Amino acid sequence: MVNFVMVAGAWLGAWAWDAVVPALRAAGHGAYPLTLSGLAEKQGVPAGQQTHVRDVVAEVERLDLRDVVLVGHSYSGIPVGQAAQLIGDRLARVVFLDAEVPADGEPFASARVRAAIEENGGFWPPLTAEEYEGQGLTPEQVARITAGSVPHPGAGLTEPATLHGEPADLPATYVKCLLDWPEPGPEAARLLESPSWRLVTMDTGHWPMFSQPEELARLLLAEAGDGAPPPR
Template sequence: MSADPASARPPFVLVHGGRHGGWCWKHVATALRQTGHMVYTPTLTGLGERAHLLNPTIGLNHHVQDLVATFEFEDIQDAVLVAHSYGGMVVSGALEHIADRVRRVVYLDAHLPRSGESVFDLIGADRAANHLANAKNNGEGWFIPPADASWYGVTDPDDAAWVNSRITAQPLKTYQDPVGDTGRAWSHPGMFIECVPSSLEPHILNRARERHTTDPAFSYHVLHATHDAMVTAPDAVTDLLRAAVGS
């Protein structure tokens, strides 16, 4: 009996990182669609083309709800769910509600939190203090202003201009809020892709490496690309995501 084409080509849901938007997946999404996959690239509230909604009350749970609603309103099933950077917080929290709709979760140089942890817990006191000072001095005390594309490893002039024209501010509260239960994220079949050099703290990478050694449903890969690999190395990212379908 031949394989069911629908099961062979599951949908992808690509979740962006901090200060980005669904726009950052443009090249990867195009490549995946060309091979027959449905692709969703939701933009979280207050970011990207939804920057007009930016306000001090937006927290991590708002973004978790954004992702859950995408699955519910689009009736997404059997998806490969991909998180980049801060998106790992959102995906880990959302899996408590949508794990049954997800075939596999992929963390692309993304945060991998335990229950109750915040971004600030994961990045350490010094980096958290820098974000707080930046918000205080340049973000009215409640948002982290846009960063230059070079912060994410984007150095090609054309790519940098494209990224810089779209980067937006990040609500500070999203980095301060603790994530809810992440038990299902830690038990779900998954893949972790470390971009070398990674912008993540070593202990986050060690968590993924250690899980890989004990969990046969979780794989670990190294990609020699910058943190914004979906911009600087879209073909390589696409290949790894397609491999995740059958992992």
């Protein structure tokens, strides 16, 4: 048995994993989707990137979890990657799901994202329905995402990452969703040169918890050592 702690990317909360959690629990594992501070039901809670790191660490410690597989999607790869270095021998594996990876002293936000945050009162506004085109999502799935998305606290995106070790040393899987972009970004590509990291692909877009939840659950189970390995 392992314990999956799953964190969705910008604008989303624990609800984003609703279609993935049942299969993980049916296989006998723990599944704990987490909402970061300032998002979903935690809207209004002041939050920066280090708040989000503490959110992940605190959830693992609060539940006294062992054999933890941390799953960080998109933006959340940055706080999840930092948290993975702080939970010690509780960690079994990190899964970066089409995610950003932390680089010491570097923030998530590009100049374009910073401008959007400044123009929107310190928050990054959610995508419009049209911006989800080409990501393998049905109209119903897009409607679900857009209805549940909330503005993302800007400080989570502009604060720099603080690393306590070399991410290349983590036991990690990078999941590349091919419809979004066919190759990992430069920092993820560098880390994938490490023997501790491996690459897995999914033939879907950037939000596989909506577009291919069953396939994603099977992939996570395989990465946790439960089931046949997915294609690489």
